[in-house]
Amino acid sequence: xxxxxxxxxxxxxxxxxxxxxxxxxxxxxxxxxxxxxxxxxxxxxxxxxxxxxxxxxxxxxxxxxxxxxxxxxxxxxxxxxxxxxxxxxxxxxxxxxxxxxxxxxxxxxxxxxxxxxxxxxxxxxxxxxxxxxxxxxxxxx
Numbered sequence: 001x002x003x004x005x006x007x008x009x010x011x012x013x014x015x016x017x018x019x020x021x022x023x024x025x026x027x028x029x030x031x032x033x034x035x036x037x038x039x040x041x042x043x044x045x046x047x048x049x050x051x052x053x054x055x056x057x058x059x060x061x062x063x064x065x066x067x068x069x070x071x072x073x074x075x076x077x078x079x080x081x082x083x084x085x086x087x088x089x090x091x092x093x094x095x096x097x098x099x100x101x102x103x104x105x106x107x108x109x110x111x112x113x114x115x116x117x118x119x120x121x122x123x124x125x126x127x128x129x130x131x132x133x134x135x136x137x138x139x140x141x
Contacts, residue, residue: 002139003032005060007083008069008097009076010037015069022067022097025125029132034059060086065093065135067128071100075114083117093119093138095131 004026009015016037023035040055060066066086068079083094096118098106107121115121120131 002030002064002136003034003062005063005066005082005086006033006035006069007066007079009072009079010042018069018071021125022069022128025128026067026132029129030136031065031132034063056082057085061089063090064139065095067095067097067132070096070098070106070110070114071103073102075111080111080114083114087117092117093135095119095128095135096121097123097128099123 006019006023006026008019008022010019019035019037023033023038026033036052036056036059039059040052043049043052060082063086066083068075068083070079086092087094094117096106096110096114098110098121100106103109106123107115110121120134122128122131
């Protein structure tokens with residue numbers, strides 16, 4: 001079963017809730033997932049950050065694709081790093097998810113380096129489901 005690394009900011013309850021919804025769509029379409037806050041726990045000031053770095057690094061190396069939540073004024077720095085690392089080692093596929101009213105035209109407003117590594121950019125969970133079906137078809141070919 002192909003494995004998706006679900007990337008995105010996870011510092012607030014709302015951010016984690018959205019990541020869990022994205023994760024549920026991925027699982028519903030037959031993908032195994034790695035969701036950092038669920039599978040490695042949450043980082044706090046007393047945590048050893050190297051544990052989270054090594055865990056996420058290993059999971060990116062094992063993943064077949066990344067789905068990245070890109071909401072916010074700018075892409076979360078950790079998410080951007082995860083996307084860049086995955087693109088460097090695997091060349092994609094990466095699906096970006098933007099559902100943020102501050103970005104009426106996400107593709108035109110995201111950094112070109114982020115847009116350049118995306119296989120698809122979707123704006124709602126239904127479009128994410130469609131992109132995942134495309135991903136499954138292209139990986140089966």
